[in-house]
Amino acid sequence: MRLFDTARGEVVAFTPPPTVTMYCCGITPYDSAHLGHAAVYLTFDVLQRRLRDLGHETRCVRNVTDVDDDILNKARELGVYYLDLAAEEMARFDADMSALGLLPVHAEPRATSAIPEILSLIDAALRTGHAYQSGGSVYFDVSSFPFFGRLSRLERPEMLRLAAEHGGRPDDPNKRDPLDFVLWQPSLPDEPSWESRWGPGRPGWHIECSALARRELGDTIDVHGGGRDLVFPHHECEVAQCEAVTGQPFVRHWVHVGLVELDGTKMSKSLGNLVFVGDLLKEFEPMAVRLALLGHHYRRDWEWHRADAEAATARLERWRAAPRGPGPAALAAVRERLDDDLDTPGALADLDRLAAAGQPVHEGAALLGVAL
Numbered sequence: 468m469r470l471f472d473t474a475r476g477e478v479v480a481f482t483p484p485p486t487v488t489m490y491c492c493g494i495t496p497y498d499s500a501h502l503g504h505a506a507v508y509l510t511f512d513v514l515q516r517r518l519r520d521l522g523h524e525t526r527c528v529r530n531v532t533d534v535d536d537d538i539l540n541k542a543r544e545l546g547v548y549y550l551d552l553a554a555e556e557m558a559r560f561d562a563d564m565s566a567l568g569l570l571p572v573h574a575e576p577r578a579t580s581a582i583p584e585i586l587s588l589i590d591a592a593l594r595t596g597h598a599y600q601s602g603g604s605v606y607f608d609v610s611s612f613p614f615f616g617r618l619s620r621l622e623r624p625e626m627l628r629l630a631a632e633h634g635g636r637p638d639d640p641n642k643r644d645p646l647d648f649v650l651w652q653p654s655l656p657d658e659p660s661w662e663s664r665w666g667p668g669r670p671g672w673h674i675e676c677s678a679l680a681r682r683e684l685g686d687t688i689d690v691h692g693g694g695r696d697l698v699f700p701h702h703e704c705e706v707a708q709c710e711a712v713t714g715q716p717f718v719r720h721w722v723h724v725g726l727v728e729l730d731g732t733k734m735s736k737s738l739g740n741l742v743f744v745g746d747l748l749k750e751f752e753p754m755a756v757r758l759a760l761l762g763h764h765y766r767r768d769w770e771w772h773r774a775d776a777e778a779a780t781a782r783l784e785r786w787r788a789a790p791r792g793p794g795p796a797a798l799a800a801v802r803e804r805l806d807d808d809l810d811t812p813g814a815l816a817d818l819d820r821l822a823a824a825g826q827p828v829h830e831g832a833a834l835l836g837v838a839l
């Protein structure tokens with residue numbers, strides 16, 4: 468199997484062990500899942516399906532960021548307890564993902580479940596000289612980790628721009644270097660707070676994924692990823708804090724998924740141009756939405772058009788009209804396409820061709836998670 472690896476910047480041979488450990492960065496449950504989320508989790512789903520088809524066991528962990536600025540701000544705005552908001556949105560998210568036919572994840576741990584692991588990781592970073600206390604917070608010292616930037620391969624000005632865009636506060640006067648990032652921070656009076664040796668507070672954003680990945684899957688994981696907008700700062704910071712403390716490689720293979728756009732702009736909460744999965748599921752059958760997403764290669768950015776779901780509905784009808792029965796040609800075609808950097812658009816084209824020739828396609832569709 469060949470798969471693009473972000474760290475190496477090219478499609479490389481992917482040689483998975485018998486049990487493949489995977490960690491996919493999950494949601495902050497303060498709003499409904501949009502198509503960008505669905506595209507990410509569907510990619511990890513299709514990868515798992517092919518690995519299982521090849522006889523591997525997969526353990527895919529997807530965290531839930533149930534404490535951060537976004538969820539605390541939204542809970543404040545709505546006047547509700549932040550964990551009640553999280554519970555409601557997580558239930559909605561799980562229902563949407565299961566409607567799309569996603570395999571259940573191995574574990575879906577919450578950031579608030581990992582406070583002891585987070586505290587011990589921060590403690591280890593301080594003891595080994597990779598972190599420092601300042602102004603009531605604990606920061607990771609990027610100058611202590613010579614490989615900072617190896618994953619994203621960005622120049623410093625671009626790193627600073629992205630850090631600022633993602634809430635990294637490069638102008639925080641307590642930092643030694645504007646790229647240093649928060650591991651532990653004091654909570655505001657109305658925010659949740661946990662006791663620590665550095666004073667009461669709450670974790671920074673990046674530390675939860677390192678702590679949860681190590682707790683659930685060990686020091687080195689086979690596949691890690693998420694949306695491409697997480698490469699920097701989130702994943703770069705995860706690598707730094709993990710490898711600085713453990714001395715082990717954190718991730719063998721990085722998988723990042725392209726962004727979904729609407730009217731030429733990235734779909735994002737802050738821009739308010741979201742297409743929610745739940746809304747689409749009211750209008751189209753779940754397998755049509757799944758097929759519409761599979762029609763785009765996971766690595767490329769693409770623009771959502773309503774016509775995609777209509778075309779996918781028509782495609783489903785054509786495939787359903789194909790004869791039932793064993794379909795070795797369809798299965799072989801889909802396997803070959805998936806082994807070529809998860810080429811789902813190619814797989815759909817092959818199945819179209821076979822269906823048009825009156826051959827069975829349902830086994831090939833099933834490997835893509837599309838139930839006919």
Ligand SMILES: [Zn+2]
Pocket residue numbers: 491492493676701
């Ligand atoms: Zn993460």
